Amino acid sequence: MHFEQVFAGIDREHLRLAMYSSTAAQVERALQRPTGDVQALMALLSPAAQPYIEQMAQQAAHLTQQRFGHNISLFIPLYLSNLCANECDYCGFKLSNKIKRKTLNLQEINDEIQVIKARKFDSILLVSGEHETKVGIDYFCQVLPLVKQYFSHVAMEVQPLASEEYIKLIKLGLDGVMLYQETYQTMTYAQHHTRGKKQDFYYRLNSPDRLGETGIDKIGLGVLLGLDDWRLDALLMGYHLHHLENRYWRSKFSISLPRLRPCTGGIQPKSAINDLGLVQLICAFRLFSEQLEISLSTRESEDLRNNLLPLGITHMSAGSSTQPGGYATPANELNQFEISDERSVEDISVMLSSKGYQPIFKDWESGWRPG
Ligand code: SF4
Numbered sequence: 001m002h003f004e005q006v007f008a009g010i011d012r013e014h015l016r017l018a019m020y021s022s023t024a025a026q027v028e029r030a031l032q033r034p035t036g037d038v039q040a041l042m043a044l045l046s047p048a049a050q051p052y053i054e055q056m057a058q059q060a061a062h063l064t065q066q067r068f069g070h071n072i073s074l075f076i077p078l079y080l081s082n083l084c085a086n087e088c089d090y091c092g093f094k095l096s097n098k099i100k101r102k103t104l105n106l107q108e109i110n111d112e113i114q115v116i117k118a119r120k121f122d123s124i125l126l127v128s129g130e131h132e133t134k135v136g137i138d139y140f141c142q143v144l145p146l147v148k149q150y151f152s153h154v155a156m157e158v159q160p161l162a163s164e165e166y167i168k169l170i171k172l173g174l175d176g177v178m179l180y181q182e183t184y185q186t187m188t189y190a191q192h193h194t195r196g197k198k199q200d201f202y203y204r205l206n207s208p209d210r211l212g213e214t215g216i217d218k219i220g221l222g223v224l225l226g227l228d229d230w231r232l233d234a235l236l237m238g239y240h241l242h243h244l245e246n247r248y249w250r251s252k253f254s255i256s257l258p259r260l261r262p263c264t265g266g267i268q269p270k271s272a273i274n275d276l277g278l279v280q281l282i283c284a285f286r287l288f289s290e291q292l293e294i295s296l297s298t299r300e301s302e303d304l305r306n307n308l309l310p311l312g313i314t315h316m317s318a319g320s321s322t323q324p325g326g327y328a329t330p331a332n333e334l335n336q337f338e339i340s341d342e343r344s345v346e347d348i349s350v351m352l353s354s355k356g357y358q359p360i361f362k363d364w365e366s367g368w369r370p371g
Contacts (some may be wrong), residue, residue: 002241004202010239012185013332015042016232022046031055034287036245041238045231053276057281060119060182061310065247066288072352073315073360075123075153075295076343079324080104080143084129086196088182090224090267092261093129095195102324103128105280108144111328113150119319119345122362123153125178127206127322130159137165148173151363155218159197160207166214175364176218178256179207184236188228188270198220208240212248217364218293219244219251225278226260226269232279238288245289254315258283259300275304278310286312291371298341305341318348 022043030040031052042055043049082104084093092099103113116124124147128135140158147154149181155176156169166177179203182188189201198204211219221240223233237255245253257278260269273281285292295315296305305316321327343351349359 002206003240004206006239006243007184007205007236010236012232012236015235016204016229018042018233018368019235022048024048024051027052027305028030031059031287034059034284035290036242036288038057038235038239038242038288041284041288042235044287045238047231049280049284050276051360053280053283056287056371057279057311058168060283060286060312061243063290064310064314068314070357070358071363072309072357073123073359073361073363074318074348075125075155075315076116076119076121076345077125077127077157077317077320078109078116078325079127079322080109080148081128081131081135082324083131083134084196085131085166086129086198088122088196088198089192089194090227104324106142108325108328109143109162112325113147113294115327117150120361121345122151123150123155123364125155125317127157128159130196132159132197137168138163140169142361144169144172144174152362155220157220160210160216163213164208165210166216170214170216174216176220176254177207177211177216178205178254180212180218180220180222180224180258181205181237181240182222182224183227183233184223184240185228185233192227207352208244209247212244212251215248215250217250217252218254219248220254220256220295222256222258224258224260225273225281229271230273230277230281233285238285241289241292245271252291252293254295255285256295256297258297278304279308282308282312301340302343306355309352309355310355316348319345320345 019042026043027049030043034040035268083101083103087094143371148171153175157178187350194197223237296313298317298320352359
């Protein structure tokens, strides 16, 4: 059963009302037994949990330390292409944006890799816009073998693919796929995605199931906080995570919590989430899933990234460029979104060490692969 079927049985309006009418007693009960219980997650994400954030933070910090120690894994995104056939009104790469388009060839990718390797990274996230014909499976099949020569852990954040395409890429060394639903609220999804294949909400929604069936090492979920009611979107992502964790035991799961930020020709958030809201969200998910990896991107400010660390964060990007070719030949015109934390990887490593954390560049070696 794919998540689409579970999703069809969720009355989202009922869920929203139930969450907003959560009581202090429900929050206190949730704090006693939060793990793997979507009802508890609902209470912890609700406004009623706000007075309990200190307690949530303490429990979350304890669980994170118990499960992950004082370690933060560092990764870097490599933008392969800003070509995109979709129209997502919040994104600088959308089709209608008159920006310079670029898809890296193998030589250019190699140039990027050399700069990245000089910074010691061993975990990479390949990112592209969604353009099936020019940046599709054939292109990925050429890119993967090159990238895999240099990195132990290779993840991708690209368009959703068919099962057989995922299997092909896993055989070439793919370890993880990040695929963000952006919002689980179908009307809002339709308003913000007005052209291209991304309009198919359910194909995207079922992609993590297709990935889980392959036995891939890591699957990442995410919502773009601010597109719609962030509490409800986070809760629905919790339902999605719960479904996947219960079905696909061979995979690890991660979430990413990007907040809507300005981009070229972009939009303003409908439901802005403040820093305290982000703290609540991170803590609620850590209490819900002890083994969940939670990553924090360079969209967030230096101060906030430093302060959120102990609550549940396990992965951070560092020294990121969001433009194709941006490491070997920095320019400023092809960015997907603006970066807040512009520190180099050395600066991030020093900050982590000063707070008693070990920056981890490699914690994975590909060995057995599902056939
Ligand atoms: S969010 Fe992704 S699919 Fe949408 S316009 Fe940007 S790059 Fe394209």
